[in-house]
Amino acid sequence: MVAESSTRGALVSSGLPFSPLTAISPLDGRYAARTSALPPLVSEFALIRYRVRVEIEWFLYLAALDEIADLPAPDAPQQARLRRVWEDFDVDDAGHVRALEAETNHDVKAVEYFVKNAVVAADEAFKPHIEFVHFACTSEDINNLAYAMMMRDARESVLLPAMHRLIGALRDLGRPLAEVPMLSRTHGQAASPTTVGKELANVVARLDRQVATLRDGEILGKMNGAVGNYNAHVAAYPHVDWPARCREFVTSLGLAFNEYTTQIEPHDHLAELFHNLIRFNQIVLDFNRDAWGYIALGYFKQRLVSGETGSSTMPHKVNPIDFENSEGNIGLANAILGHLAEKLAVSRWQRDLSDSTALRSVGSAFGHCLVAWDSASRGIAKIAIDQDCIGADVGATWEVLSEAVQTVLRAAGGSEPYERLKRLTRGRQLDETVYRALLNELDLSPDDRDRLLRLTPEEYTGLAAQLARAVLGEGP
8 A cells, every 4th residue: 555654745745635535546545444454554654563573572582592691581571661662663653763764775774773772762771782683684584574474464354354254245145046046158158057056156165265275375484694594693603503593483473484595585475375365356356247247137136225326327327336346456456466476586696675665565455455355245235136037037048958858868878869959959049848849859768758848947957056055054
């Protein structure tokens, strides 16, 4: 998301007050209410706060190591005072860090200086040991852990709950429709019937799988110095098992440890996360377009919302705008996520800085995801099936039963059953009378003929209802 402070500064210089009307990003303007959960986690403020947290926790971790006698271990009250530096970190503190950055022209160095001052302010006893803040660290030791915690927290607190809400809306829509027959339209043509609930269950099953993959994906971090070899660590304290200690520190933050890196953690886990979101979004996009099409066919009706206008000139219109809005935001989200996944995994030699500016757009990607998922959920809440329309459509296509007939003939050992049914039905629309007459022309056993005579297109749905309930659950 566009950082509010930078946007506000531009507006002040232009004479415009910052507001949803003057924000240069719709995520901070038009859609601000839908993305309000993100700023505490993925804004510039959040990034600085996560960096401060890493610096404080690293200082405390080093102080607790028996192998480093030069840094005395703080007691419980001292630990609590130090942790309050990041726990109580606010926008004014972030502004102080930005002021330091204006002098240093280095964002992480500014955080280091801020933390040093804050540690001394918390307890003067730490002043002789202040250089253990940022000890043996390159900026990326701080950055990669800050971003890793950001991704983890955004995933757990915002992304996964929003995904579950969308999936829940689809389940609620589909559960009572498990047995409602609907004509399939492979290649846009009449095909073997399904049920409305089964088609929604297909979407839910796909989304569930992506959610599980996202939920279980590792979030990695590293803490191994300027080029990943613990050079400075060993120079200062050669007797410490630094790989083991750094692993212990990274995992204490709730992250998985990546032992093999250059100066930067190579971001493969971020690419996996972003690609996972892209796949989820593509499934939502697939549903959006199908829902749009079923609205056009009349299968789905849209509930009227008092006061809404569908067209500025055609008063009768009720447009599927929520699904269209979702589609547009998925395009924006996936464009950013795709670039990040491709860009972040590539770095010249041991480090270049191109990842730094790219990563600042992760909030925008997440914001467009949230808007897309919320819009799809809004669209789902407005639709209801038109059972008369769906029933009339499937009931008028007796030709779809040709699949059943030729398969029964195959099972009975009939000669060229597919070819015979193809000659009789291909390109033809059959009604019940023609279908029954067709059966009388075929060499079927009495039992098979009787069973096929009783079959209707509405009943030719196989195990669709059973399959739907297995995913959507039972009941209304």
